Amino acid sequence: MIRRERSADVPAIHAITAAAFRDAPYSAPPVEPGGDPGEATLVSWLRADAGWIPELSFVAVEDDQVIGHVVATRAHVEGRPVLGLGPLSVLPRRQRAGVGTALMHAVLGAAEALGEPLVGLLGNPSYYGRFGFVAAEAVGIVAPEPGWGENFQVRTLSQYEGQAGRFAYAEPFGRL
Template identity: 75%
Template sequence: MMIRRELPDDLEPIRAVTAAAFRGAEHSAPPVEPGGDPGEATLVSWLREDPGWVPELSLVAVEDGSVVGHVVATRARVDDRPALGLGPLSVHPRRQGAGVGTALMHAVLGAADALGEPLVALLGDPAYYRRFGFVPAQSAGVVAPDASWGDYFQVRTLTSYDGEAGRFHYAAPFDRL
């Protein structure tokens, strides 16, 4: 398996992997169009068109020439300070549990740190994301966009973290779901 930046020819495979990964998932966003792909598949397309898109942080996992996973982090903020929002993280169902998601997470966190980003936030299962150093956002003084998210809204501080605290704001496309 190889992890690399997204290329123009990867757009449709990324959408297919994201749709497959989130189809039927317990906490998936509803389809934007009736009967369409899960909202996460559309979200990735919307994020590409947003000023918060960071091309260096859209990564794919490739096996035998096929995209089997994708992760993206986009520009966000904590109050008026820069941060990143991570997600979606997608792995094709036939490759889930094989380390693809773990490899993508390590790669995107390393890339974000190398770019000098201070903090990454996400909404996800604490039991899964704690292995990557994520903690409940409230413990770092970061307020979730929605209080009902509780400990599912998490942050991971990076090398340039300087105590950023306040309300977290995802890139605008997240608000469209």
């Protein structure tokens, strides 16, 4: 089952995000030496940021246990509001079982329902392409970091009006 995050889910979300990114070769380094991967801390920072959108933080639940999480927060393209997606986290033992796909469909559907124009993310094109994401530069969006290349992707939604320019995530992303 996919539902919105609740306050009681926060410890489980942290643990899932840490576990999902612990051995990932592309993970952000720990904020504190020997600590959890940066993505686990990032979610906490985002939750405390003005860019947090509670309606866009979802968990996957199986047998009353949270097994996955996704969040989209306020981002901007040349000052115009859009969304930045991530992290997307699934417990390692439940990865490759459709949990991440279900979370992606939920967050993208909610973003569409809220009238958002565009969602940007940094991730593997072969995975996110199945959700309609394309290389950001194909629609005139410039990645926050030039070296991200095709890994920085966007998905336009029905309210997209040709926004183009530099993409800026919510401030906490810059701390990693």
